[in-house]
Amino acid sequence: MKTSDSKQFAQILYSTTIEEHSCIKLVEMDDHLLASLEENKCLFFKGGPHDFTVLTSLDRTYELREAETSNTLLLFPTIELSQNISINRDQDAWQAKQTAGGKLLHTYYETLRCQPKLEKILSLLEPSSFKGLAYEKQIDTEYLYDWERLRRNIQSSDHELEEALTRYSVAIIDGYYRVISFEYKAQALTMMLDVMEENSWRLDQVNKEETFNALKQLIPETVFDIIFYEYAKPNDDDKSLYTYDNEKVCRFLAQVLLAASPVNEYKQFMDAWRMGVPLRMFPKPEYLNGVAITKWNSREARKEIISFPASNLPEDINNRLNELFKVKDKWTIEEITPYILNFGGYTDVNFLLTKYARSSVINGVKHYSSKYHK
Structure with missing residues (x-):
C-alpha cells in the first residue's frame, strides 16, 4: 500500500464501559429473515421464563x-467507514478521531427453522371453552384471549x-x-345430522342455510360455521348445497x-359404531x-379397539415415536401416518420413518418398529 492511497484519517478505538452496550446481541439471519427486515416487517422474540426463546416472522418460526x-x-x-471519509490531497497532516463505546463479542445466536410451539x-383456551349458551355467564373474563394476548x-x-x-x-x-368443547361439538354435529335425516337429504344434498335456521336458537352462527365447514364441503356443481364428509x-x-x-371388544365396537352413524x-x-x-x-383372548388420539402425544418426534412403539410394537404405514404426518415440517412420512424407525415385512406387508429396541 502506498502513502498516496491512504485517506490520512486514523480512528482510535477504545471501550469505556462494556456494560453500556450489554444489550447488543448478534443474530444470524437467513434470506427469509433478512428480507422480512428489509421489507419493514416485524420479527418477534417469544418465550416465557421457562421457555426456550424463538424468533418468528410472519409465517416462520x-x-x-x-x-x-x-x-x-x-x-x-459509530465507526467511520471508508466510503464516508473524504480525501483532502492538499492537507499533509493526518486527522485522528477517538471512537468509544465498543463491545467485545464472543457469541452469537444461530437461527434454526423449527415447528411452532403450539x-x-x-x-x-380450555378454561374458557364454549360449552353452550347456558354456560356463558360462568366464564371468567380472566381466561379469555383476544388475538394480541394469544x-x-x-x-x-x-x-x-x-x-x-x-x-x-x-x-x-x-x-x-374460544375452543369448542368436545361435548358441545358432539351435541351440535348430532343435531346437524338429525336435520339432514329429518329432511331426507342425501349426503351430497345438504342445505347449510336451512340447517342453520333450524338450529340458530341453539347454536351461535360463528360456532355453527366452524363445525359445519369442518365436516361438510360445498358441491362443485351447486355451491348452495354441501356434502358431509363420510370419513370425518x-x-x-x-x-x-x-x-x-376407551377400551372395547372389536366386534362390539364396530356394531355400535355402525348403529351410531346416519343412514x-x-x-x-x-x-x-x-x-x-x-x-x-392375549390375556382376554380378544381383539380390541383402544382410544389413542394423536393429540395426546408429545411434540418431540423422538418422544412421540417412543410412545407409539411402546403401545404397539409394529405399525403399518397407514396406521402410523396420522400420528406423524407434517411432523417437524416434513410432509414425507417415509423420510421420517427411514430416519427414526426400522422396517420389516410381515406376510408381504411392510411394518415399522423402534430403531433401537427389539
Missing part, C-alpha cells in the same frame, strides 16, 4: 441457539397460529378465541364412543387411524 464466534469481535456503532393453545403467549408465527386454530375448532365469539363424520362419532369407553354413512376400520389402535389382548 426459528429456534435460537447460542454459539461461539470463531474470533472475538469488537463492535463499534402445545399451549389448548391449555390456554399471539404473545404462543411461540409461533401469526400464519402458523392461524392455521393451527382451524385444526383445534376455535371460534371467535365477541372478539375472543364417522371418525368423530367413533371418538364420541371412545370417550365413553347412508358407512364406517371403516381405517377411519380409526389417528384416534384409536387395534390390538390383540
Whole structure:
C-alpha cells in the first residue's frame, strides 16, 4: 500500500464501559429473515421464563441457539467507514478521531427453522371453552384471549397460529378465541345430522342455510360455521348445497364412543359404531387411524379397539415415536401416518420413518418398529 492511497484519517478505538452496550446481541439471519427486515416487517422474540426463546416472522418460526464466534469481535456503532471519509490531497497532516463505546463479542445466536410451539393453545383456551349458551355467564373474563394476548403467549408465527386454530375448532365469539368443547361439538354435529335425516337429504344434498335456521336458537352462527365447514364441503356443481364428509363424520362419532369407553371388544365396537352413524354413512376400520389402535389382548383372548388420539402425544418426534412403539410394537404405514404426518415440517412420512424407525415385512406387508429396541 502506498502513502498516496491512504485517506490520512486514523480512528482510535477504545471501550469505556462494556456494560453500556450489554444489550447488543448478534443474530444470524437467513434470506427469509433478512428480507422480512428489509421489507419493514416485524420479527418477534417469544418465550416465557421457562421457555426456550424463538424468533418468528410472519409465517416462520426459528429456534435460537447460542454459539461461539470463531474470533472475538469488537463492535463499534459509530465507526467511520471508508466510503464516508473524504480525501483532502492538499492537507499533509493526518486527522485522528477517538471512537468509544465498543463491545467485545464472543457469541452469537444461530437461527434454526423449527415447528411452532403450539402445545399451549389448548391449555390456554380450555378454561374458557364454549360449552353452550347456558354456560356463558360462568366464564371468567380472566381466561379469555383476544388475538394480541394469544399471539404473545404462543411461540409461533401469526400464519402458523392461524392455521393451527382451524385444526383445534376455535371460534371467535365477541372478539375472543374460544375452543369448542368436545361435548358441545358432539351435541351440535348430532343435531346437524338429525336435520339432514329429518329432511331426507342425501349426503351430497345438504342445505347449510336451512340447517342453520333450524338450529340458530341453539347454536351461535360463528360456532355453527366452524363445525359445519369442518365436516361438510360445498358441491362443485351447486355451491348452495354441501356434502358431509363420510370419513370425518364417522371418525368423530367413533371418538364420541371412545370417550365413553376407551377400551372395547372389536366386534362390539364396530356394531355400535355402525348403529351410531346416519343412514347412508358407512364406517371403516381405517377411519380409526389417528384416534384409536387395534390390538390383540392375549390375556382376554380378544381383539380390541383402544382410544389413542394423536393429540395426546408429545411434540418431540423422538418422544412421540417412543410412545407409539411402546403401545404397539409394529405399525403399518397407514396406521402410523396420522400420528406423524407434517411432523417437524416434513410432509414425507417415509423420510421420517427411514430416519427414526426400522422396517420389516410381515406376510408381504411392510411394518415399522423402534430403531433401537427389539
